Amino acid sequence: MFNKVLIANRGEIAVRIIRACRELGLQTVAVFSDADRQALHVRYADEAYRLGPAPARDSYLRGDKIIKVALESGAGAIHPGYGFLAERADFAEQAMAAGLIFIGPRPSSIAAMGDKAVARQTVARAGIPVVPGTEGEGALRDDELLALAPQIGFPLLIKATAGGGGKGMREVNSLEEMPALLTAARREAEASFGDGNVYLEKLIEDARHIEVQILADGMGNVIHLLERECSIQRRHQKLLEEAPSPFIGDDDAFRQELGAVAVRAAQAVHYENAGTIEFLVDKEKKYYFLEMNTRLQVEHPVTELVTGIDIVKEQIRIARGRQLRYTQDQVHPNGWAIECRINAEDPYNNFIPSTGRITHTLLPTGPGIRVDTGVYIGFEVSPYYDSLISKLVVWGETRGAAILRMRRALEEYKIIGVRTNIPFHQRLMDSHRFMGGQYDTRFVEERFKSFEALSAAAEDGEDQPELAALIAALVAHQQTQRATHVIQRSKRDASNWKWLGRWERMQR
């Protein structure tokens, strides 16, 4: 039994795990790179140790250093969070060999599900439908993939074998464009996961991305915590998740069928701890196993809000060798939850990542709102890690109530210093198709292709360009006044340089 946990991660998820540990009375150990000395997870933890320079391969991916820190600090367990080392079976194995508890599944389960080709074979054997593709073919060369592509049929997807989160993924519409896309996908996979292997998968059209959260203890009990809908994606990166799925709606029979299939998939690899089974579901409610994420998910809070179950605490409880606190018949959905991923990226400029210092932030608060974040005023958003800076999660009695609450929260949320995708989420909340739950995984790319044009168009008559003109003129006027003031002063004031400096800053 451990009473000190090392969190091998950074950002909002490290903070989230520290909070769970603290509520359970466990001591916490943070690790950090040179870019994160000031980060919230370092400041919140009981202990903190430096790993190395900013690039992940020199810090958060240094499993050897992390295990050493855990042993030296007396931590009995490691929580890997998501990303970085979370789905590396070798890391879990090394941690266990060093006498540490890995808060996650057994290395054999990570290996079985982590290699997606093996994963698909495993669940297919358990009688679960999978998407057609180059499953189980191993690491194929470009010429082999090009030969197999026409058999699968276009459109298809190139996916990173070791991947996740849309990295190293490309959509292919014809054989002609495939070689260049293969090169790009391999490159991105190599950069993100240190493994350039890719596989092909048929693209299911009009697909919804629906996933099921599962929990499994060491005694063979497996339950599911219902589904999450994650179809709002851009370049295969999830942007918004909700629970329950508006597509499944009140079809409880389908909900329970999907849940039971997810439990079967987990049992097929003797799964232990928290995990997620992702499905693609088409219009006819035909579902295909997509992959299993053998870790905590970014979007776990929506499930927590509708089930009332703290998934991170359950993970720790399972890792301590205890039995699940809940049985399947105790899991009921209550109301509706929506999560918006707040990314440091500019929706008005092709969603390009934005870096810089956060100079001001005002968090939405009040009933039904949860914000999981790792940033604060003065924090420097660096280019080294992914652009997720905050998760805004709301709960409402109904989906409509949750959408209205999310609108309110987005309007309140102010982050100054970096550009964020908050305006994108605001437009999404105003979209009639989103409100009606009528969307698939292509929705964002089709409807929000030119965000700027969409934003400029007065969709619902609420546009007030004359007020924008008024505000801009007043700001410009104030600056001119101040600049004039400066010039007047400079005739008699000794501290000209200070004023000039301010004036120049304003002119930038």
Added chain:
Amino acid sequence: MKYIATIHGKEYEVEILDEHRVVVDGVVYQVDFIQVGNQPVYSLVVDGQSYDALVYSDEDAWQVMFRGRMFSVLVEDEREMRLRTALGAAAQKSDEFHLKAPMPGLIVSVPVQVGQPVQKGDVLLVLESMKMQNELRSPRAGNVARIRVKPGDRVEQKETLLSVV
């Protein structure tokens, strides 16, 4: 003081009479306008309606965000406006566009060559940052000139990468 504010090609005449009275296209607004906490956050109360706006200054325009909308507003006084009109559209066309790195990162590829004609929206360069490959596109038509980087180069924020003339 009179200003001309241009939004998507449409001009608005804004006259600031005094601290609390502003005329936009002939309509008088009673305004209470303050900057909040020395940040680019402004609170505007106009005829009893309250607006919270973010205002950034871009290279030549103001970006005004409020109620989930973003407006790019060019603000000129009458003198600047006359000057620009006098120089005419010809002077504007000859402006060069210098593509600057929006963030530090690694150049993945440069799919264009010097002298190549490009259209608005064409990909000029692929920059990897925050673990994502980002396509940097041309904001207007022109010819590619002076490519200053090659694949594999590390670049700093605001570094000039190439020009479109």
